[in-house]
Amino acid sequence: MSNENIQAGLDKYNATVEKATAKFPARPHIPEQGLYTPLDIQETDYAQDIGFPGVYPYTRGVQPTMYRGRFWTMRMYAGFSTAEESNKRYRYLIESGATGLSCAFDLPTQIGYDSTDAISEGEVGKVGVAIDSLADMEILFDQIDLGKVSTSMTINAPASVLLAMYIAVAEKQGVSADKLKGTIQNDILKEYAARGTYIFPPRPSMRLITNIFEYCSKNVPNWNTISISGYHIREAGSTASQEIAFTIADGIAYVEAAIKAGLSVDDFAGRLSFFWNAHNNVLEEVAKFRASRRIWAKVMKERFKAEKPKSMMLRVHTQTAGSMLTAQQPNNNIVRVALQTAAAVMGGTQSLHTNSRDEALALPTEDSVMVALRTQQIVAYESGLADVIDPLAGSYYVEAMTNRIEKEAWEYIKKIDDLGGAVAAIEKGYIQKEIQDSAYKWQMDVESGARVIVGVNKFQVEEEAPKNLLRVDASVGEKQKAKVEAMKAKRDNAAVQAALADLKKACSDENENLMPHILSAVKTYATLGEICGVMREVFGEYEAHVNL
Numbered sequence: 001m002s003n004e005n006i007q008a009g010l011d012k013y014n015a016t017v018e019k020a021t022a023k024f025p026a027r028p029h030i031p032e033q034g035l036y037t038p039l040d041i042q043e044t045d046y047a048q049d050i051g052f053p054g055v056y057p058y059t060r061g062v063q064p065t066m067y068r069g070r071f072w073t074m075r076m077y078a079g080f081s082t083a084e085e086s087n088k089r090y091r092y093l094i095e096s097g098a099t100g101l102s103c104a105f106d107l108p109t110q111i112g113y114d115s116t117d118a119i120s121e122g123e124v125g126k127v128g129v130a131i132d133s134l135a136d137m138e139i140l141f142d143q144i145d146l147g148k149v150s151t152s153m154t155i156n157a158p159a160s161v162l163l164a165m166y167i168a169v170a171e172k173q174g175v176s177a178d179k180l181k182g183t184i185q186n187d188i189l190k191e192y193a194a195r196g197t198y199i200f201p202p203r204p205s206m207r208l209i210t211n212i213f214e215y216c217s218k219n220v221p222n223w224n225t226i227s228i229s230g231y232h233i234r235e236a237g238s239t240a241s242q243e244i245a246f247t248i249a250d251g252i253a254y255v256e257a258a259i260k261a262g263l264s265v266d267d268f269a270g271r272l273s274f275f276w277n278a279h280n281n282v283l284e285e286v287a288k289f290r291a292s293r294r295i296w297a298k299v300m301k302e303r304f305k306a307e308k309p310k311s312m313m314l315r316v317h318t319q320t321a322g323s324m325l326t327a328q329q330p331n332n333n334i335v336r337v338a339l340q341t342a343a344a345v346m347g348g349t350q351s352l353h354t355n356s357r358d359e360a361l362a363l364p365t366e367d368s369v370m371v372a373l374r375t376q377q378i379v380a381y382e383s384g385l386a387d388v389i390d391p392l393a394g395s396y397y398v399e400a401m402t403n404r405i406e407k408e409a410w411e412y413i414k415k416i417d418d419l420g421g422a423v424a425a426i427e428k429g430y431i432q433k434e435i436q437d438s439a440y441k442w443q444m445d446v447e448s449g450a451r452v453i454v455g456v457n458k459f460q461v462e463e464e465a466p467k468n469l470l471r472v473d474a475s476v477g478e479k480q481k482a483k484v485e486a487m488k489a490k491r492d493n494a495a496v497q498a499a500l501a502d503l504k505k506a507c508s509d510e511n512e513n514l515m516p517h518i519l520s521a522v523k524t525y526a527t528l529g530e531i532c533g534v535m536r537e538v539f540g541e542y543e544a545h546v547n548l
């Protein structure tokens with residue numbers, strides 16, 4: 001059908017819509033355009049913009065066969081209390097069919113303090129597992145073959161220390177570093193912008209990250225050295241376009257920093273990975289995933305002149321949106337998570353965590369984690385969504401939205417370029433302000449009822465307080481403190497002091513890669529707090545700006 005004929009048909013259709021809306025006006029607060037036709041994607045060139053899976057610009061996915069060959073990694077984010085408790089949970093997940101591990105650390109670990117530090121009081125083992133030294137890490141991965149499993153660690157400011165501990169545990173298991181598979185989050189820029197667990201100022205933080213890129217490219221070649229995360233930006237209230245734009249801008253900053261430090265782009269870019277949120281609007285989310293792959297491919301090829309295909313592929317982990325879970329009628333969250341899972345799978349994710357129904361209230365129980373994991377397995381094995389690659393390609397709506405999100409994201413990336421890049425844009429508070437404005441708008445829409453959240457501002461019921469929530473044993477802090485003291489009494493304290501002094505010297509020499517020094521310190525059982533303490537002394541600490 002020619003465009004003229006489609007236009008004529010559309011005009012006729014619009015006349016019928018006018019009549020129909022006289023009886024049933026369009027619901028308020030929904031997008032103005034309700035029907036998409038080939039006219040909406042006239043400018044889209046199949047070969048250039050959509051193409052084939054496994055081929056530049058990867059709009060249709062990074063693997064030629066996607067889930068026909070291998071499902072995404074089912075990687076449930078977990079960790080609480082002590083290394084012993086978390087190890088039990090990991091083994092339970094693996095027995096239940098999870099295909100990767102994902103470690104959650106408690107707040108003291110995330111900001112580089114030991115459980116014995118006064119600042120850690122009340123937080124030990126709460127939002128994740130407490131890791132103070134290599135001794136805890138050995139327990140965390142007890143009876144788990146690090147040569148076989150791939151492990152993600154959500155750790156940012158002290159990422160180098162936790163990675164060093166992982167390498168040291170593997171070595172003890174007889175697995176060499178070049179066999180290790182996994183990811184560290186290691187994305188400090190979004191910590192400043194949205195998540196908050198930073199330690200050092202941007203410049204030494206970027207050095208640590210670049211040191212990891214370099215060290216891993218030579219010694220841990222299968223390790224994904226960073227998970228450039230939009231997830232938290234979205235959780236903080238951004239839109240879908242902002243999520244990918246700000247994250248890709250962070251990605252550009254990391255690549256620039258590494259190139260500036262003398263690395264060659266194709267030596268490290270193939271191990272950069274991303275992390276997206278799967279929010280409630282299923283089709284918008286699918287379009288977001290597709291648009292993000294197209295943008296990153298162009299950035300890497302055109303801006304950074306990458307040549308290896310892998311350097312241009314945006315490979316992504318996804319987590320269903322925690323902020324969309326409701327404390328009210330928590331079983332409804334199972335349905336939300338199922339829809340978000342469908343979005344992530346139709347969007348072509350490489351790895352997925354599904355939230356549990358009770359996560360708006362507490363850390364998940366074993367039972368609710370099982371439902372969340374089963375949700376992935378049902379989508380994988382029963383829904384048919386994984387049998388065909390990029391099944392929504394060619395939908396006028398999804399293609400038009402992919403184009404729209406790409407365009408909006410490029411506008412933000414250009415604006416951030418004009419401000420001097422992501423680091424400068426964060427320092428000026430620009431990114432934080434944009435996120436805050438979107439979050440404010442969302443909240444106003446919920447409060448006015450323009451945006452309906454089932455069970456929250458519509459269809460509410462009287463409920464009893466939920467039972468059977470997971471509570472972390474209050475004595476965990478004391479237990480962990482005793483463990484650290486006992487470990488310190490046993491270790492060779494002179495060796496610890498020598499390793500820390502060596503690390504301090506290396507920190508002061510900009511040209512020194514810190515990873516080998518951190519690895520040596522870790523192997524003496526120097527604690528995370530001691531190692532980060534030395535780096536704090538040399539690098540100082542970052543102070544947040546408040547943006548009003």
Ligand SMILES: C[C@H](C(=O)O)C(=O)SCCNC(=O)CCNC(=O)[C@H](O)C(C)(C)COP(=O)(O)OP(=O)(O)OC[C@H]1O[C@@H](n2cnc3c(N)ncnc32)[C@H](O)[C@@H]1OP(=O)(O)O
Pocket residue numbers: 063064065066067068069070073075077100102104150152153154181182183185195222224227231232273274275315316317319350351
């Ligand atoms: C909210 C919370 C908080 O704030 O605390 C958080 O942050 S939680 C944050 C939790 N974060 C995470 O869990 C991050 C997880 N990230 C990752 O797992 C990674 O970075 C990832 C996204 C690149 C996914 O890695 P993965 O190993 O699971 O999966 P991959 O897709 O890379 O697949 C594994 C290997 O199989 C290959 N492979 C996969 N599919 C195919 C196929 N169809 N045909 C041929 N080969 C294939 C891949 O190329 C790869 O090999 P090869 O490697 O040789 O190419």
